[in-house]
Amino acid sequence: MPNDRLQTDGATLNATLSGTNLENAKQHNRRVVLEALRLHGELSRADLKRLTRLSTQTVSNIADEFIERSLFIESDSRPTARGKPPKILSINAKGAYSIGLQLDHRKLIGVLLDLGGEELARTRIDVSHPNPAEGLPALEQAIAELITQSKVARARICGIGVVMPGPFNVNETTASGPTVLPEWQAFPLVAKLSHSTGLPVYLENDATAAAMGESYFGAVKGMRNFACIYIGTGLGGGLVIEGRPMRGKNGNAGEIGHVPIFPDGKPCYCGNTGCAEQYLSLHSAYDCLGLDSATCDPSFLEAAFEKRDPKLLEWMQAAGLTLKLMILGLENTLDPETVVITGYMPKKLLDQIIHTMEPLAQSVSSHNERKTPRVLLGTAGDEVAALGAAVFPLLQSFGLVAPVLATRMKD
Numbered sequence: 001m002p003n004d005r006l007q008t009d010g011a012t013l014n015a016t017l018s019g020t021n022l023e024n025a026k027q028h029n030r031r032v033v034l035e036a037l038r039l040h041g042e043l044s045r046a047d048l049k050r051l052t053r054l055s056t057q058t059v060s061n062i063a064d065e066f067i068e069r070s071l072f073i074e075s076d077s078r079p080t081a082r083g084k085p086p087k088i089l090s091i092n093a094k095g096a097y098s099i100g101l102q103l104d105h106r107k108l109i110g111v112l113l114d115l116g117g118e119e120l121a122r123t124r125i126d127v128s129h130p131n132p133a134e135g136l137p138a139l140e141q142a143i144a145e146l147i148t149q150s151k152v153a154r155a156r157i158c159g160i161g162v163v164m165p166g167p168f169n170v171n172e173t174t175a176s177g178p179t180v181l182p183e184w185q186a187f188p189l190v191a192k193l194s195h196s197t198g199l200p201v202y203l204e205n206d207a208t209a210a211a212m213g214e215s216y217f218g219a220v221k222g223m224r225n226f227a228c229i230y231i232g233t234g235l236g237g238g239l240v241i242e243g244r245p246m247r248g249k250n251g252n253a254g255e256i257g258h259v260p261i262f263p264d265g266k267p268c269y270c271g272n273t274g275c276a277e278q279y280l281s282l283h284s285a286y287d288c289l290g291l292d293s294a295t296c297d298p299s300f301l302e303a304a305f306e307k308r309d310p311k312l313l314e315w316m317q318a319a320g321l322t323l324k325l326m327i328l329g330l331e332n333t334l335d336p337e338t339v340v341i342t343g344y345m346p347k348k349l350l351d352q353i354i355h356t357m358e359p360l361a362q363s364v365s366s367h368n369e370r371k372t373p374r375v376l377l378g379t380a381g382d383e384v385a386a387l388g389a390a391v392f393p394l395l396q397s398f399g400l401v402a403p404v405l406a407t408r409m410k411d
C-alpha cells in the first residue's frame with residue numbers, strides 16, 4: 001500500500017484536514033454568534049440567523065448549548081400588535097466571571113469582570129521589579145481582594161488571565177533586559193497559580209492583552225483587523241486578525257520593540273543596535289533624562305515636558321520617527337482597519353510625538369474611502385492590559401481559545 005500520508009489526491013487531503021477544518025468551523029461559528037450578541041445586546045434566533053448568515057440549525061445548536069451552560073439566557077420579548085413575539089437571546093452576564101491581572105515593573109493591576117464585560121472589582125498593588133518569590137503572593141493577594149470586593153461565587157469564576165511584558169522563551173540576552181521581568185522566564189507560573197487558586201490560568205504578553213482590551217472596551221471596539229502599539233516600560237505590539245489575537249509560534253507575534261529601526265543606532269540589550277524600543281518606550285524616555293526606570297513613573301516625564309527639557313524634546317523627535325516607521329511597517333504588512341496606540345505614555349507627550357510624525361507618509365492604508373482614521377489613541381484606560389487579560393478566560397468559557405493558552409514559561 002502506498003504511503004497515504006504522501007498522497008496528494010483530493011480524497012486523502014480532505015481526510016487528513018477535515019478534523020481541523022470542522023473544529024475551526026465550530027469555533028468560528030461560535031465566535032460569530034457570540035460577537036453578534038455582544039455587539040447587539042439582544043437578538044432573536046431569526047435575527048442571529050440573518051446577521052450571521054448561519055443556518056437555522058447551527059444557530060439553534062450554538063444557542064441551546066450556551067443556554068444549557070447558563071452562558072446565554074432566552075426570554076420573552078414584549079408583545080406586539082402582530083401576535084406572539086419571538087423569544088430574545090442575550091448573554092447571561094452573571095453566568096461566569098473572569099479575573100485579569102497585569103504584572104509590570106512597578107504595579108500589579110487586577111480586575112474582575114462578569115460575562116457581559118462589566119467591571120465588578122478592581123485592585124492595584126505597588127511592586128518593584130518583582131521576582132516570583134515576591135510576585136506570586138502579590139498575585140494571590142490581588143485575586144483574594146477581587147473575589148472579596150465583588151462577592152461573586154468562586155465556582156462561577158471561569159479563570160484568571162495573567163499578563164506581563166514579553167518576549168517569552170527566547171535567548172537569554174533578549175529575556176534579560178530592563179523592560180522584561182527576567183526571573184519569571186523559568187518560573188512555572190501557570191502551574192503554581194492554578195494549584196494555589198484551583199482555577200484555570202492563562203498567561204499572555206501584555207501587548208496582546210492590551211490589543212484585546214482596546215478591542216472589547218476601548219477605541220477599536222468591534223473591529224476585526226487592527227494593530228495595537230503598546231507603549232509601556234518597553235515597546236510591544238498586539239495584532240488582531242479576523243477578530244482573533246495573533247500569537248505566532250511561541251506567542252511572541254507583534255514583538256515590535258526589537259525591530260531594528262536605525263542600523264547604526266543605540267545598542268539594545270537583545271544584542272542588536274537601533275531597536276525601536278530604544279527610541280519609543282517609557283524606559284528610553286527616562287534614559288534620555290538620566291533617570292532610572294526602576295524608580296520612575298510617567299509623572300517624571302510630564303514634569304520634564306512642562307519644563308520643555310531639551311533632552312526630552314530631542315527624544316520626542318526620534319520617538320516620533322520611530323512611531324511613524326512602526327505604523328508604516330504595520331500598515332503595509334497587515335492592511336489593518338487602523339493602528340491603535342495604547343499604554344502608559346502620558347497623553348500630552350503622546351500627542352506631541354504624533355504631531356512630529358505628521359503628515360503620515362503614504363502606505364497601503366492611504367485611500368480616500370477610509371471611514372476610520374489610520375491612527376487612533378486607546379481609550380480603555382490604565383488597566384487596558386488587565387482588562388484584556390480578563391477577556392481570555394471569558395473566551396475560554398465559550399470554547400473559543402485553547403484550554404491552556406500559554407505554556408511558554410516552562411510549565
Ligand SMILES: [Zn+2]
Nearest residue numbers: 258268270275
Ligand atoms: Zn533589541
